[in-house]
Amino acid sequence: MKMVIAYVRHEAFEPIRTELLTLGFPSLSISEVKGSGRQKGITERYRGAELTNYLRPKVKIECVVASKDLMTIVDTILKHGRTGAVGDGKVFVMPVEEAYRIRTGESGEETLQAHPDAASAAAG
Amino acid sequence: MKMVIAYVRHEAFEPIRTELLTLGFPSLSISEVKGSGRQKGITERYRGAELTNYLRPKVKIECVVASKDLMTIVDTILKHGRTGAVGDGKVFVMPVEEAYRIRTGESGEETLQAHPDAASAAAG
């Protein structure tokens, strides 16, 4: 099992989520992060003093999948996340040793994503 | 050392924290995430247009523990996180290679949680 951690632009998230859902991977978590990289900051001017904001907002996506599905996730993110401009973000892959579904207490790969007919259910 | 990452309901956090404290594991970090899984979204209607919110708020718990303590943490989360309804969340276990306590610069497993009499101190 792998956890895909991606830092992407806000605008990229909705297309990624939609396509992953269609592909049968509805389960993921996101959070707000602020990132620093090549991208420029923004300067706020306030009553004669300045405050430069070097960090820019990004969405962090965390998605745990079976190892065999890894590249599907990564490719989807790369596809929708790319604008070609500085600030598009990164994708990292990290090892996961075990997974549990809290509702049932089950563990293992089958807990990671929704049931196989997830995609069709969502479409309906 | 392992990092336990759990996505749980907000209501589950306080009982988990309290029991972990009693068991001698006071140290953890949480953050707000929005998750997608089997749970339904919520539709906001605004001046004739709609906006569906597919992601639901969850609390993400991060807790690094010595490998031998892993199952204590996982079991506590599973126990208090379960309502049996869709949306209870997941627990993932990830490997950690090293840990440092910033205050002292020490490293290793002994930095992970508070001193052994933590639980009794807290109770007092």
Add this chain to the structure above:
Amino acid sequence: MKMVIAYVRHEAFEPIRTELLTLGFPSLSISEVKGSGRQKGITERYRGAELTNYLRPKVKIECVVASKDLMTIVDTILKHGRTGAVGDGKVFVMPVEEAYRIRTGESGEETLQAHPDAASAAAG
């Protein structure tokens, strides 16, 4: 490749960021977390009832670097993060299996941080 995850005080972040930038490591992400450890909580009193807040705000830093650069990052965080008082936080090191730059689709260690002349550019 390693991901350095550090939970630090808010005040520590700016010096860490600045020094990492100077050392040629501009790329990182941060988020707000609330942490529990040895630090005391704060009690809010409201209309005769009380509400104790056991978690205190921390900044979580995530920085993925090549394995050879790991200790530079860790040492910088340890150096600026330390006040010597309870609540300084922790640094954890986690393995990373792969990294992709979304803008270009490239993968590998060279995607992790900005180009080598980053530091001098920033200084200019």
Add this chain to the structure above:
Amino acid sequence: MRPTTVVGGALTAILALLALPAAALAQDAPMLESVVSELNVTWVLVATVLVFFMQAGFAFLEIGFSRGKNAGMGIAKILVNFSIASIVWWAVGFGIAFGGDGVIAGSSGWLFQFGRDVAGEGASGETASFFIFQFMFAAVSLAIVWGTTLERMKFAAYIPFAIVFSAVIYPLIAHWGFGGGLFAEFGDGVQDFAGSTVVHLTGATGALAAVLLLGPRKGKFGSDGKPRAIPGHNMPLFGLGVLILWLGWFGFNGGSTLGTAGNSFAEVIAVTNLGAAGGVIGAMIMGAMKQKTLDIGMVGNGAIAGLVAITAPSGYVEFWAAPIIGLVAGLLVVVCVLAFEKKLDDPVGALSAHGVAGIWGTLSCGLFASPRLVESVGVGKAGLVYGGGLGQLAAQAAAVVVAFTVVFTLSYTTLWIIKATIGLRVSDEEEDAGLDISEHGMYGYPEQFIPSAELVGYGGGPTATIPPAPVTAMSSQEMSV
């Protein structure tokens, strides 16, 4: 008069227009009586406008004391209830309250129309001003009721209660206290200058009925039965509410002179301010003693309690009594909030600030009413400290008991019927999600509840709309890399 038809030369034309009213009066032999009447009406309407603004005060006091997920409803609630009450008061309530005659209720003035039930043309504008001024009091009383119902009551349940309350419940008490009804029979008449009992106790009694039928918010009481803090989300907006209420109260008490005769409204306003100040100081002292901190909400409740308490005596007491009346109200409100908190879930402290302080204010007339002012107003007797005896105190207490009993019975019955039919309370799930999304289908603060990635998504996908170098520097700045 809108000067649409007159065309003159240069600005002198305008002046001629402006001189018209005076000129017209001059032709008709301007009577001093009409000026006196117009001046009275001017003051009453200024006061009306100030009392109207108290609706915003109540709304923000409630919003500040609610959690963010229930903040938007405060707006919908105040707008809808005030509007329903406006129409109902016009159709029915005004007639019951002030439609003349009868110990129990008025019997005319339905669907109040200008110049219909009234004798002369000249008086009609005065009646209109009285109609709208008194309506604002009804609306205040109604707004007080909602204070205990925050964060769990169904929107649909508000509407029938608002109708009954502004058609019958409040008008009855207003008739008794202000309209020459029942309370005029108690001794030499009950002293309730601007309505500590008529308006505030009435509202708070409705609020008590509501809280008993509604029960506490989820999580208010722990499994040990002890109350838990459910902090309101916004103290600045709470404070805005308190300050607007204080402002409006100058119209509430000051306008209750119904005119400018003898400049007595100046005294009323000064006394009102001293009472409010006493309330704040009282709450500060008791808060510091009981809680060891200066609770922001308690200080605000102290202001309200001081204002409620000074409402009945504001036309009857000398300056020196006002800070005392306010101070006692401020001390009381903290003690009562802490006491009621143990069993009843009253998020804004309406029971204490309007109920207990309303009772105290009504009774305080029996203690402090000054002979000079009692004579001037012509109601009741001087208070105990002036050797006026216990009679007035008894009359005041009787009014409190009667008003409480009647309002409680009627309100409880009305709410019980609503509960039995459409229901009073939202479901547990709706309460958890918040009333904004569950009752109004939208959040009060969407950006705090909808993930920004989903909001931005609505701005269109990145490939379509994002230009090559999307986030550029906004002004001259350094690069971070």
Add this chain to the structure above:
Amino acid sequence: MRPTTVVGGALTAILALLALPAAALAQDAPMLESVVSELNVTWVLVATVLVFFMQAGFAFLEIGFSRGKNAGMGIAKILVNFSIASIVWWAVGFGIAFGGDGVIAGSSGWLFQFGRDVAGEGASGETASFFIFQFMFAAVSLAIVWGTTLERMKFAAYIPFAIVFSAVIYPLIAHWGFGGGLFAEFGDGVQDFAGSTVVHLTGATGALAAVLLLGPRKGKFGSDGKPRAIPGHNMPLFGLGVLILWLGWFGFNGGSTLGTAGNSFAEVIAVTNLGAAGGVIGAMIMGAMKQKTLDIGMVGNGAIAGLVAITAPSGYVEFWAAPIIGLVAGLLVVVCVLAFEKKLDDPVGALSAHGVAGIWGTLSCGLFASPRLVESVGVGKAGLVYGGGLGQLAAQAAAVVVAFTVVFTLSYTTLWIIKATIGLRVSDEEEDAGLDISEHGMYGYPEQFIPSAELVGYGGGPTATIPPAPVTAMSSQEMSV
């Protein structure tokens, strides 16, 4: 008079000072005429102050309906535009609107000075009150224009339009409707008591020109052409705006009597409140029918629509007609917001609430104007329901058409020139980043946009300023460890 020069003994000195005006008048033989004039001016100035406050109402209505990244601009916009309009109205606008004479425009009163173009001393204060009261109307009309331009218009583009609008566009219509110009020629004169057409339709027409030239906000319409929700960030602040507007409207309509003669302002105020209440109820009903929920913003729009609609008839209709006029406005506003939403991006609903409701209100005079009030005001004929025939309705419709055509042409041309020169719209990147940071170099809510780690960093590094045990308990509490 500021009593700086008088020194007396004890408080009696003060009393003497206070008695001075009366005393002075006594010496000069106090004339009833001057009291009548002063009373009129008192009311007009109270109304002026209330109408001024509507600026805050518009600001918060807009701020509440904007996203948080554009919230600060609402403040800068209202302050700057109101100020520019203040100066321009003084220099030019007042002269065009009320500088006497002419079917099309006034021709005097530039750089309006006290006592210059006017005959007698006594009248001058009256003119000053008229000048400032009428200015507040111009400022309201201007504020309405901005309603459709939120979240994408360049700050620099506002300024030239504000100048042209307050120098020429509004003054022309005001001259026609209020200043004895064109509309007095239509039949027996157009009935527009406080300006449903003159102020509100004029503003909404400018807003239409603006939205056509500006286009929608990024992401307002999906790739399928369907409108998407862009929720405003703060329903409580939106509600504050609505409540302040409602308050101000008592001055807006009530003050349009220009005095207290015959207490007719009392009627106007009562009628205004009933109209607003009808608007809320209408919007609630239609909202529930069309959207299945009680949309908070729609209920607020209903209040505004009811107020706009009752503005023209407020001096012409009996009480019974007011709730009807308001109700229809409330029903209309929801239907129109939902309809316009399909093609035009009007974030606050200005086109519906001020435009459509303004037209409906103007026309409603032709239906409901009562003979009694028509006679009293002296403009036009009674409405259809009183058997007044279609003539008045035609005059009203003519005014609507003329005002719309002229304002649209002038506004569109002005904005087109601005677009061609300095540009109307910020860049896509600036729109994404928000106008606060891109146009003002700062956030409206810095703590929500700047990472707290960066804000705190400005407090100095940890080694320098943090003491050994930095975060201690604030009060007695348990340890978590």
Add this chain to the structure above:
Amino acid sequence: MRPTTVVGGALTAILALLALPAAALAQDAPMLESVVSELNVTWVLVATVLVFFMQAGFAFLEIGFSRGKNAGMGIAKILVNFSIASIVWWAVGFGIAFGGDGVIAGSSGWLFQFGRDVAGEGASGETASFFIFQFMFAAVSLAIVWGTTLERMKFAAYIPFAIVFSAVIYPLIAHWGFGGGLFAEFGDGVQDFAGSTVVHLTGATGALAAVLLLGPRKGKFGSDGKPRAIPGHNMPLFGLGVLILWLGWFGFNGGSTLGTAGNSFAEVIAVTNLGAAGGVIGAMIMGAMKQKTLDIGMVGNGAIAGLVAITAPSGYVEFWAAPIIGLVAGLLVVVCVLAFEKKLDDPVGALSAHGVAGIWGTLSCGLFASPRLVESVGVGKAGLVYGGGLGQLAAQAAAVVVAFTVVFTLSYTTLWIIKATIGLRVSDEEEDAGLDISEHGMYGYPEQFIPSAELVGYGGGPTATIPPAPVTAMSSQEMSV
């Protein structure tokens, strides 16, 4: 009079009641003098209410300019300080300021009671109106002092200073400027119509003493000694404050006529608005020149500076001078804020907007006072531009110097003693944590400071209260899975 005792038939009864005041007067031979007096008092009380609302203006200006962790304190501070000042002014301050006689101070009127120290009954309401109107000025002056003390001053330290300031410091200056004291001796008297010096400079001088003793907020100055931005958390609430202050100022300046005689208050109000507008435009221009952006806070400061500057001359200058006076104030305020910022930590710009603009406004009388108005008010001589010579300018400057020196000395001493005893400043840890939690034991915005998981925890554990399918769809919607 509250009509509790009269019972009539139908609505005619009400009319009779309403006619009572007029009838009563008719019986007593209604005197024109009493109507004149009542009209004056009506206006003064309207103005009183408007000036009261400025407390909300100051509170929100300060709250908007504070960080979120200190936002709640603004409410507690304004309520408590205003209340303490209310009582102290009643007990002591009013006597010193207006208790007649003496170049230095009044000597009567302690614990001010109705009809005690005063000659006739008729005048008493007037005195009460004067008492409460003048109190609101004292409260404004006090509120200005706090502007420099944000985010670091102990709550307990406010209270003794509020007592001394409203008992002695402000009353002295008010006695000199408004009460016939010292400043009447300077030349032909100092022209300070509504208090640019008496109220605003006095407040700002206290604020200067406070900032010198308090020092800057943590992190305000970098290790390089340069000022750093500490952005206030809420520009919309800041703007609300500015708009409320502007509103209140119509009462502040307009009410300083102390009546309606000659309609001069109409001119004062028009002039006030033009001055404020000039201030906004001045700050916009200078802001654009100095900072290259349109700083929202600066524009708001410009409005305040324009208003402060026009305060002294508002009764003395013609319309044309007002925009100039305002414009200069607006230019000055930006320059001064940027200059003071280098050394003093004044988060709201009180020193510039009230201090510098107050001085400029006071001096501007010596430049622009018009002969017509100087004659009408009866204080001082015409200004330089009317050939009035330098004498008046000298008198104005003398008042500025004297007021500044005395207020600074008294304030500094008082605050020094407070610092030496209970201390002025919270600890570093408390400042870091924010005053809301450290001084009031609660957050102003709890949901932004308490993790939602801990807030929800107070709603009860999941096993106990969460039903099997806890979060259901609120309305028809698609599943995400």
